[in-house]
Each structure stands twice: as structure tokens, then as C-alpha cells.
Amino acid sequence: MTHRGVFVTGTDTGVGKTVVACQLVRQLRARGIETAVIKPIETGVGVDGPADAIALREAAGDRDPIEDVCPQQFELPVAPSVAAASAGRRVDRSAIRSAYERVCGGSDFVVAEGAGGLLVPIDEQFDMLDLALELSLPALLVARAALGTINHTRLSLEVAEQRGLDVVGVVISHADGVLSAADAANLGALRSLLGDRLLGEIPPRGHTGAKQPEAGGSSPGSPIDLDALLRRTDDLRASG
Ligand SMILES: Nc1ncnc2c1ncn2[C@@H]1O[C@H](COP(=O)(O)OP(=O)(O)OP(=O)(O)O)[C@@H](O)[C@H]1O
Numbered sequence: 001m002t003h004r005g006v007f008v009t010g011t012d013t014g015v016g017k018t019v020v021a022c023q024l025v026r027q028l029r030a031r032g033i034e035t036a037v038i039k040p041i042e043t044g045v046g047v048d049g050p051a052d053a054i055a056l057r058e059a060a061g062d063r064d065p066i067e068d069v070c071p072q073q074f075e076l077p078v079a080p081s082v083a084a085a086s087a088g089r090r091v092d093r094s095a096i097r098s099a100y101e102r103v104c105g106g107s108d109f110v111v112a113e114g115a116g117g118l119l120v121p122i123d124e125q126f127d128m129l130d131l132a133l134e135l136s137l138p139a140l141l142v143a144r145a146a147l148g149t150i151n152h153t154r155l156s157l158e159v160a161e162q163r164g165l166d167v168v169g170v171v172i173s174h175a176d177g178v179l180s181a182a183d184a185a186n187l188g189a190l191r192s193l194l195g196d197r198l199l200g201e202i203p204p205r206g207h208t209g210a211k212q213p214e215a216g217g218s219s220p221g222s223p224i225d226l227d228a229l230l231r232r233t234d235d236l237r238a239s240g
């Protein structure tokens, strides 16, 4: 059975996937849409538990046990295949699959957060892009605002297309603070390139968003264009 939702991936690690995923969850819930969350694999998990999964679960209103929200946890803060090997384990994909079915039960929408970017290895044969395909979720790509983002974003979109992963759109997160004039011009080029695939921008924290051009339909209070995201998600489900 397929579920309505998105797989939040990024052009890199640390680009703002968790920030965007939590924002999306809050906007969905504000719309009255019952939302499940899952972080299938989290690495760098210390004594305080899986930080991303805890943040997602809190945004979703603490619905499910943390072991289901994050079924595969590893201590080393590296790619899943490497973190698992260092613990003498392999990523258990069937545990992900069953946790996914449990968290999705009774919800209208699921927000999954990947680890790293699309080509991060999960084992010798399987990477994060394969996981999005296995869960039958289209990707929501998070891009950083900083220099290098045009290349990273195009690479991610091209590989998704080549391998048959639908992408509902892109959200830019200003994880690196307020941009220099040069970086702002560079980001303007990315916005133009994306056109209506740009579904929103998360301004730098503490910033009202007034100086950051908004994607169509979004506003500083609700940075992601939820109508467009839901429309595209539903269109892809109908055509898939
Ligand atoms: N718009 C923003 N404004 C300010 N800080 C941000 C913004 N987006 C992200 N950050 C910060 O950047 C860092 C990385 O963000 P986040 O944890 O969401 O990235 P990620 O892609 O989920 O990383 P990971 O690959 O570890 O899962 C965090 O400290 C986060 O608080």
C-alpha cells in the first residue's frame, strides 16, 4: 500500500532537511491534516537519542514511539552503511518497512526525512534514493542558500530524474545566515532556474523574511507553499 507524503532529502548533509520537514509538518497540522513522521535511519545518535527524529516527533505532536519514528539508529555520525558496519551491523530494511507501516496507520500524510543526500549508501546495493523509491514517496529537495547550491541542486534533480524518483519541488533553507550580495545574486539564478519547482524558502532564523524574495504563494508565516506541494503530491499519485 502506498501512502500520501513526501521524502525530504537534501543536496547535502546539514542543509536544513530537519528544519524544512518540521516546518512542513507544522503547516500540514495547522491545515488539519493528520501527519505521521519517520526518520528511517539516523546516524550520530548519542545518549540523548536521535535528535532529528525527536524534533520531527515533537512537530507531529508526539504521535508514535521513537523506535518507530527512528527504527534504525547508529552512533557514528557518518553515512548509514559506514555507521552500521562500524557497529558490526547492517541496516535492517525490513525493520524500516514495518515501522513505516505502523507510523502511517491512521494518518493522512507522511513526512519522511532521509539521511544526507540521495546517493548516500545504505548498504552495498542500496542508497537513499532507493529507499525513497521503496517507500513510494516523491522527494522534496532541500537546497542550501550558500555558494555551490546551483551545482548541488542540479545534480540532485538530474539523478532523481534518471532513476525515476519524482520530485514535488525544492525548498531553499537559509541555514548559513544572511547572504552576501554575491551569494544573493547566485541564489537568484537558482530561483530563476527552478521557476515553479521552488516551493518555498526558510529565511535565516530570527529574520522576518522581508528581504528574501518569497516563492509563489508562500509567506513569512508559512514559508512553504502547501497548496502547490499538496497539488503536486496528489497529481503524482494520480499519474503514478
Ligand atoms: N533557515 C535556517 N535558519 C537558521 N538556521 C538554520 C536554517 N536551516 C537550518 N538551519 C540550521 O542548520 C543546521 C542544519 O540544519 P538541519 O539539521 O535541518 O539539516 P539537515 O539537512 O537535517 O542535517 P542532517 O543531514 O544532519 O540531517 C542546524 O543547526 C539548523 O538549526
Ligand SMILES: [Mg+2]
Pocket (backbone or CB within 6 Å): 017, 018, 019, 052, 113
Ligand atoms: Mg536532519
